[in-house]
Amino acid sequence: PLPDRIDLRSDTVTLPSPAMRAAMSAAALGDDVYGEDPTVNELERLAAERVGKEAAVLVVSGTMGNLAAMLAHCQRGQRVILGNESHIYHYEAGGASALGGLIYHPLSTDPNGCIDLAELAEAATTIDDAHFAPPGVICLENTHNRRGGVVLTPDYLAQVRRIANDHSLPVHLDGARIFNAAVALGVPVTDLTRHVDTVMFCLSKGLSAPVGSLVAGPADVIARVRRVRKMLGGGMRQAGVIAAAGIVALTEMVDRLAEDHTNARLLAAGLAELPGIQIDLSKVQTNIVRFTFVHPRLSVEAFLAALRKRGILMGSMSNTSIRAVTHYGIEAAHIEQVVSAAAEILA
């Protein structure tokens, strides 16, 4: 983040660490379309190993990773079963439908980011009748962005897995922030990823790499993801320049996510005391603070504008809710500055 701004809009704004910049300039390179970039190959190997899958492929963005995974799992005309508050459904430009000919089948999402299991079992059922589009994949999201970064538990994932097995369906996990979930739970990330077939996770968010996400899964499925990536124009050449940062992200930047979670709790505790702000502190489980804003004098936009004038950025989620996201580069001192600025504005 720029020194004169405290940017809490997202963890996508993170800048690469000095170690990343050094690794990027020193990276061994080759043409990755030929499979000859040694740094990309090392990142993909490391990523697959870390999440306990056979293979992984580097993609440009989380959106591309989710789309390529859905297209690798499904045939045209099949349904993507997902949460009605999911990122895939809200923020990925309808790609699975527009480019893949897939149908979104959104299901309601509870405050913990979970799809109702009974509804899921029904949606996962293939009806042998020409009227009905058959299901193709179940998509989950962990942590859950629009529910405020809440963590889906291994137990819940295991229950979804059982339903998927009953209906012979693959499960794709939008794990953009899966390492935040593992660190918040204090468990190895494989306790979460073992229940799903494919997992997409972002290097470019809390892990602070400048670019890149990975899709990991069974070797045959990842081979299909790689083909879709090429079809989408995502085949890269000397991508070791960005993969080098990704290796640093995976090897040096996971444990520190706990600091972002501490700072999020500090921010939530400070904001919760202020007029016009309601926060369910039990839902502040990782690096996202989502709060309701209904103030006698100020709208969400007016509050955000007043913060911006003080060099503080947050994101509006609706005309009554705001999101703030902590990340590498945001320290406790910044949080104190934000809370006192908000107190002044809302007084």
Ligand SMILES: Cc1ncc(COP(=O)(O)O)c(CN[C@H](C(=O)O)[C@H](C)O)c1O
């Ligand atoms: C759960 C999840 N899955 C996928 C993505 C997409 O990743 P990118 O395409 O931005 O790399 C995001 C990005 N989320 C971004 C953010 O939170 O600021 C915006 C909303 O797109 C995400 O939060």
